[in-house]
Amino acid sequence: MxxxxxxxxxxxxxDVLTMNKAIDCACELAKDHSNISYIVAVNPxxxxxxxxxxxxRDFIEKADLVIxxxxxxxxxAKMLCNRRLERVAGADLMQEICRVSGEQNLKIFIYGxxxxxNAGAVQKLQERHSNIQIVGRANGFVKAENMNELVERIxxxxxxxxxxxLGSPKQENWMNEYGPKLNVGACMxxxxxxxxxxxxxxxxxxxxxxxxxEWFYRLAKQPSRFWRQRRVFFFGFAVLAAKxxxxxxxxxxxxx
Ligand code: UDP
Numbered sequence: 101m102x103x104x105x106x107x108x109x110x111x112x113x114x115d116v117l118t119m120n121k122a123i124d125c126a127c128e129l130a131k132d133h134s135n136i137s138y139i140v141a142v143n144p145x146x147x148x149x150x151x152x153x154x155x156x157r158d159f160i161e162k163a164d165l166v167i168x169x170x171x172x173x174x175x176x177a178k179m180l181c182n183r184r185l186e187r188v189a190g191a192d193l194m195q196e197i198c199r200v201s202g203e204q205n206l207k208i209f210i211y212g213x214x215x216x217x218n219a220g221a222v223q224k225l226q227e228r229h230s231n232i233q234i235v236g237r238a239n240g241f242v243k244a245e246n247m248n249e250l251v252e253r254i255x256x257x258x259x260x261x262x263x264x265x266l267g268s269p270k271q272e273n274w275m276n277e278y279g280p281k282l283n284v285g286a287c288m289x290x291x292x293x294x295x296x297x298x299x300x301x302x303x304x305x306x307x308x309x310x311x312x313x314e315w316f317y318r319l320a321k322q323p324s325r326f327w328r329q330r331r332v333f334f335f336g337f338a339v340l341a342a343k344x345x346x347x348x349x350x351x352x353x354x355x356x
Contacts, residue, residue: 131204137285144172169187
């Protein structure tokens with residue numbers, strides 16, 4: 101995205117954004133249908149997914165907007181790039197885009213999550229924002245043989261932005277495969293955001309968000325996520341190791 105600085109935190113790109121800037125950029129990308137743009141939320145888990153999958157790595161590298169979703173990324177940017185980033189959570193950005201979509205005249209398609217969650221989230225968003233235009237929706241369990249039909253439905257809806265709630269890395273793989281067939285302006289992966297809108301999954305209370313322990317709250321509520329979230333710790337160690345290496349190299353250069 102033009103006029104947005106991109107940093108690298110370990111192996112991951114991340115854009116220097118505030119929430120307001122991210123909303124403006126997302127709306128601008130959504131309105132431009134000349135080619136599809138991808139909005140990706142990057143967090144420690146995704147940096148590992150980038151290492152494990154070339155598809156995910158290439159996809160995130162070419163994303164038009166990479167938002168600093170995880171506090172680990174904010175910490176990494178401070179430690180390694182000496183930059184203080186504002187955390188822009190994907191779940192918050194999605195809801196902010198919905199909030200401004202009426203005045204911005206943006207049409208929305210929501211694909212992903214269980215049928216009742218998808219339908220419930222659409223209803224909740226329509227109750228919250230009287231002028232929102234949700235022009236289509238589909239649950240996240242469409243069979244592979246019906247995928248082209250779904251793509252046709254999305255295109256026929258003339259949506260400007262597609263929110264994809266399939267979880268990671270499924271949603272990145274989906275965008276990579278089907279994105280080039282879409283006529284939408286922008287496509288954004290939103291993971292489990294629809295579950296939090298409906299309330300089947302609770303987001304951390306403000307207290308945990310303020311002290312940057314949202315990930316810990318989520319882990320305590322869903323211990324089954326431990327295997328995935330162990331990467332938050334690995335990421336923290338990798339950042340510290342990179343910082344120590346950087347300091348050691350600086351000292352060595354000074355002494356030469
Ligand atoms: N999901 C889906 N289709 C699938 C697998 C998962 O729609 O084939 C949905 C699932 O119902 C849930 C979301 O994807 O709503 C995954 O949420 P999770 O919190 O795991 O995603 P994350 O934000 O951690 O990437």
